[in-house]
Amino acid sequence: MAASPASHDLQLDSQGRLRHFLTIEGLSRELLLRIMDVAESFGSVTEQTVKKVPLLRGKSVVNLFFENSTRTLATFELAAKRLSADVLNLNIRTSSTAKGETLLDTIRNLEAMQVDIFVVRHAESGAAHFIARHCAPHVSVINGGDGRHAHPTQAMLDMFTIRRAKGADFGRLKLAIVGDILHSRVARSQIAALKTLGAGEIRVVAPKTLLPAQVESLGVVPYTDLDAGLAGVDVVMMLRLQKERMSGAYLPSESEYFRCFGLTERRLAKAKPDAIVMHPGPINRGVEIDSSVADGPQSVILQQVGHGIAVRMAVLSLSTPGGAP
Amino acid sequence: MTDLTAPLQVEDLLDRLEIELRREIAARELTDPAMIGIHSGGVWLAQHLHRRLGLQDPLGLLNISFYRDDFSQLGMHPMVTPSRLPFSVEGRDILLIDDVLYTGRTIRAALNEIFDYGRPACVVLGVLIERDGRQIPIRADCCGTHLTLAAGQRVKLTGPDPLQLEIRSVSL
Numbered sequence: 001m002a003a004s005p006a007s008h009d010l011q012l013d014s015q016g017r018l019r020h021f022l023t024i025e026g027l028s029r030e031l032l033l034r035i036m037d038v039a040e041s042f043g044s045v046t047e048q049t050v051k052k053v054p055l056l057r058g059k060s061v062v063n064l065f066f067e068n069s070t071r072t073l074a075t076f077e078l079a080a081k082r083l084s085a086d087v088l089n090l091n092i093r094t095s096s097t098a099k100g101e102t103l104l105d106t107i108r109n110l111e112a113m114q115v116d117i118f119v120v121r122h123a124e125s126g127a128a129h130f131i132a133r134h135c136a137p138h139v140s141v142i143n144g145g146d147g148r149h150a151h152p153t154q155a156m157l158d159m160f161t162i163r164r165a166k167g168a169d170f171g172r173l174k175l176a177i178v179g180d181i182l183h184s185r186v187a188r189s190q191i192a193a194l195k196t197l198g199a200g201e202i203r204v205v206a207p208k209t210l211l212p213a214q215v216e217s218l219g220v221v222p223y224t225d226l227d228a229g230l231a232g233v234d235v236v237m238m239l240r241l242q243k244e245r246m247s248g249a250y251l252p253s254e255s256e257y258f259r260c261f262g263l264t265e266r267r268l269a270k271a272k273p274d275a276i277v278m279h280p281g282p283i284n285r286g287v288e289i290d291s292s293v294a295d296g297p298q299s300v301i302l303q304q305v306g307h308g309i310a311v312r313m314a315v316l317s318l319s320t321p322g323g324a325p
Numbered sequence: 326m327t328d329l330t331a332p333l334q335v336e337d338l339l340d341r342l343e344i345e346l347r348r349e350i351a352a353r354e355l356t357d358p359a360m361i362g363i364h365s366g367g368v369w370l371a372q373h374l375h376r377r378l379g380l381q382d383p384l385g386l387l388n389i390s391f392y393r394d395d396f397s398q399l400g401m402h403p404m405v406t407p408s409r410l411p412f413s414v415e416g417r418d419i420l421l422i423d424d425v426l427y428t429g430r431t432i433r434a435a436l437n438e439i440f441d442y443g444r445p446a447c448v449v450l451g452v453l454i455e456r457d458g459r460q461i462p463i464r465a466d467c468c469g470t471h472l473t474l475a476a477g478q479r480v481k482l483t484g485p486d487p488l489q490l491e492i493r494s495v496s497l
Contacts, residue, residue: 040407041388041390041406041407042391042407043407044407044408044409045391047410047442048441048442049415049441049442049443050440050441050442052441053391053392053438053441054391054392054437055391055396
């Protein structure tokens with residue numbers, strides 16, 4: 001199930017409005033800015049005694065998670081509930097697919113229950129696209145992370161966090177994405193979003209074994225030395241090191257990785273003094289990041305979680321049928 | 326679309342609205358009311374009225390985009406300026422200000438939003454123009470003037486500087 005090039009068009013209707021939210025690729029700068037602006041406006045909702053707005057009242061959102069997740073699932077659920085939608089969380093690993101039901105059959109059954117929005121997380125790249133191609137016309141699909149391909153809402157909440165901390169001019173920013181670039185859907189979506197927003201310089205920092213071949217073709221500058229990669233950057237975007245990579249031939253050991261690529265206070269000192277540190281979570285303390293940095297004054301990791309709700313509210317409301325340009 | 330120059334002076338209507346608000350505040354014996362303007366015309370007017378009435382708390386701003394009843398038809402309203410209520414509405418006397426009261430749907434949405442912030446003691450509705458065409462049972466407590474317009478006519482406040490009223494005919 002690979003994402004076809006035409007899948008970008010799948011996301012927009014004939015008037016250029018969001019139909020599905022599957023990947024950052026193919027979306028305009030204006031649309032990304034609009035998502036952030038709408039997210040910004042949802043900030044006031046959390047100040048209300050009743051932390052809800054009635055935008056998606058009567059709509060049903062199904063979180064269709066074929067892969068484990070805590071943060072993404074929880075923030076999608078809260079986002080949908082703050083928009084007054086009804087939410088159903090389905091952990092498919094424990095349901096019908098284990099009994100042999102196909103993905104399409106699962107979707108057909110849910111559609112028969114008059115669902116309006118599917119949020120899909122799947123270990124297979126292209127799963128959300130596949131569902132978007134086969135679902136009924138009134139249904140919207142939002143990608144909550146598919147295989148190594150994309151995690152567009154994570155990328156948008158990261159952009160939102162950067163804009164909050166560093167202002168709207170991405171052109172003057174130097175950013176470093178550090179960690180397992182090769183396997184990371186987060187990195188892929190971050191790079192796409194940063195390119196679209198006109199970021200000044202995007203660096204990717206990783207051991208050679210975790211950098212994709214010809215990574216430069218993405219418009220990024222590769223570094224295999226952390227100190228050099230962090231020198232003078234405004235934003236450090238850490239990636240989670242998947243424990244299972246340790247068992248393969250990619251890395252010698254956790255302690256070796258931490259020694260070369262772990263973000264410590266000493267390492268962070270190479271970046272600009274006001275640089276921010278981001279991480280999509282969950283963090284592996286002492287593997288890719290030191291606790292003193294993760295909990296330190298430059299860390300915006302917990303802000304990212306809060307922003308995740310606002311950004312997902314924006315994506316949910318903008319991709320609901322009838323969304324204005 | 327035809328442009329008609331309306332013989333409506335905003336300044337005169339604002340004077341009238343201020344007088345009515347003062348009368349209402351006195352009649353209800355409101356000691357410390359807070360004011361909320363509805364984005365965008367209502368906020369422009371509220372800025373003037375807030376100053377004229379010398380209210381203590383800063384002015385609140387309400388953007389009812391998230392509470393509109395036509396979201397499912399029109400979708401997300403572009404250019405959303407978020408609501409900002411810099412005071413607690415719980416137990417407060419609220420002066421709610423808008424430019425034109427027409428169908429009543431905006432006020433319905435505004436009341437719903439205010440109540441999501443807390444339970445006010447009372448809400449007084451002040452509008453510059455109360456025109457005909459109500460679709461739900463809502464009326465203004467104070468207004469600058471009453472207006473009866475043809476079905477295809479709309480009255481619109483432009484601003485913020487200068488504040489001007491225009492009456493337009495739209496094709497139905």
